[in-house]
Amino acid sequence: MTDFLNNFHPVVQALFATLFTWGVTALGAAAVFIKKDIKREILDLMLGMAAGVMIAASCWSLLIPSIEMSSEMGIPAWVPAASGFLLGAIFLRILDRILPHLHINFPSSEAEGIKTRWQRSTLLVLAITLHNIPEGLAVGVAFGAVASGLPSATLTGAIALALGIGIQNFPEGLAVSMPLRREGMSMFRSFWYGQLSGMVEPAAGVLGAVAVMAARPILPYALGFAAGAMIFVVVEELIPESQRGGNTDLATMGTITGFAIMMVLDVAFG
Numbered sequence: 001m002t003d004f005l006n007n008f009h010p011v012v013q014a015l016f017a018t019l020f021t022w023g024v025t026a027l028g029a030a031a032v033f034i035k036k037d038i039k040r041e042i043l044d045l046m047l048g049m050a051a052g053v054m055i056a057a058s059c060w061s062l063l064i065p066s067i068e069m070s071s072e073m074g075i076p077a078w079v080p081a082a083s084g085f086l087l088g089a090i091f092l093r094i095l096d097r098i099l100p101h102l103h104i105n106f107p108s109s110e111a112e113g114i115k116t117r118w119q120r121s122t123l124l125v126l127a128i129t130l131h132n133i134p135e136g137l138a139v140g141v142a143f144g145a146v147a148s149g150l151p152s153a154t155l156t157g158a159i160a161l162a163l164g165i166g167i168q169n170f171p172e173g174l175a176v177s178m179p180l181r182r183e184g185m186s187m188f189r190s191f192w193y194g195q196l197s198g199m200v201e202p203a204a205g206v207l208g209a210v211a212v213m214a215a216r217p218i219l220p221y222a223l224g225f226a227a228g229a230m231i232f233v234v235v236e237e238l239i240p241e242s243q244r245g246g247n248t249d250l251a252t253m254g255t256i257t258g259f260a261i262m263m264v265l266d267v268a269f270g
Contacts, residue, residue: 006155011209013155014143017162018136018205022198024166025132028173029194032181038174040245046171047104047242048251051234052258053168054135058227058234060266061161062138065145066223068152075220084224091225092134092232101127104175104241121185121193124176128197131237132172134229135165136201140208141222147213160269164262169198175241 008016031038066081100113102123111123142161145153177194181187208226212219242251 010143010147010213011206013146013158014140014205014209015202017139017143017158018202020162021135021139021166021169021205022195022201025169025173025198025201026191026195028170028175029177029191031174032177032187032190032194035178037182038178041247041250043171043175043178044242044245044247044251045254047175047238048254049258049261050168050171051238051242052255052260053164053262054230054234054238054258055255056259056262056266057138057161057164058230060263061142061157061164062223062227062230065142065152065157066220066227069145069148069220069223072152073217073220080220081224081227084221084226085228085231087221088134088225088228088230089232090228092130092229092236095130095133096232096236099126099130101130103127103237104179106241106244120183121180121189124179125193125197127237128172128176129200131230131233132169132198132200133204134226134233135169136204137208138223138226138230139165139201140205140210141212141219141226143205144209144212145219145223148216148219153219156269157266160265163269164265167261168258173198 063081063085066084067077070077070080096112098113100111100116100118100123102108102111102120104124104127108120139158139162142158146155146158173194176197177190180193181190208222212222239255242254
């Protein structure tokens with residue numbers, strides 16, 4: 001994998017990686033062709049795992065490299081990580097207030113963002129799209145960072161991050177398509193809406209890679225920004241959704257497992 005990607009420009013690498021993460025979203029959405037529904041316990045477990053992966057990725061793949069890069073660049077180590085982290089969370093908070101969306105398993109009356117008469121299916125897709133933006137951005141920034149030549153930015157680390165994001169994208173695609181199928185939508189349309197939420201990741205990934213390559217000094221800030229945006233999504237959306245069905249212990253163990261999986265990926269391959 002590393003040898004193959006080494007033949008391409010970092011922006012193209014970021015595109016390939018985010019096409020992969022989008023593909024795993026589509027794979028999760030494709031479960032509707034096999035089953036019409038999924039047990040709530042399994043869904044809560046998988047959402048918990050997705051939360052754990054994102055927490056670990058924010059720490060091991062984004063914040064720690066941001067701190068290390070700051071030291072290598074002669075910047076006070078905590079400044080880019082902390083300021084970028086806060087800006088990322090604020091950015092997602094603004095999008096959360098503006099973009100109409102509906103969290104998984106929530107009634108339509110609890111839709112967030114600007115009030116609209118859009119269909120439930122559209123609001124569900126927009127909810128997942130909202131937190132696919134920082135995921136794609138994180139992968140793109142990681143691949144763009146490799147071009148900086150800093151010791152803390154490695155291609156294997158970027159690949160590990162893409163693998164982790166891909167793993168947690170599977171339940172996201174499934175979590176959109178299954179409820180729509182259960183409500184009577186056709187298999188193909190349920191699949192289409194489920195995979196649609198992941199289409200934003202390649203665009204965000206390419207944007208992230210281009211930005212950090214064009215302006216190398218923003219690199220540690222961009223890593224912190226992506227981490228802050230991802231943690232906002234975890235705390236505001238994934239964890240509440242995984243706990244809402246009453247399977248709190250199962251969802252919590254899913255979070256622990258997801259964290260461990262991402263930590264192993266990053267340490268072993270990063």
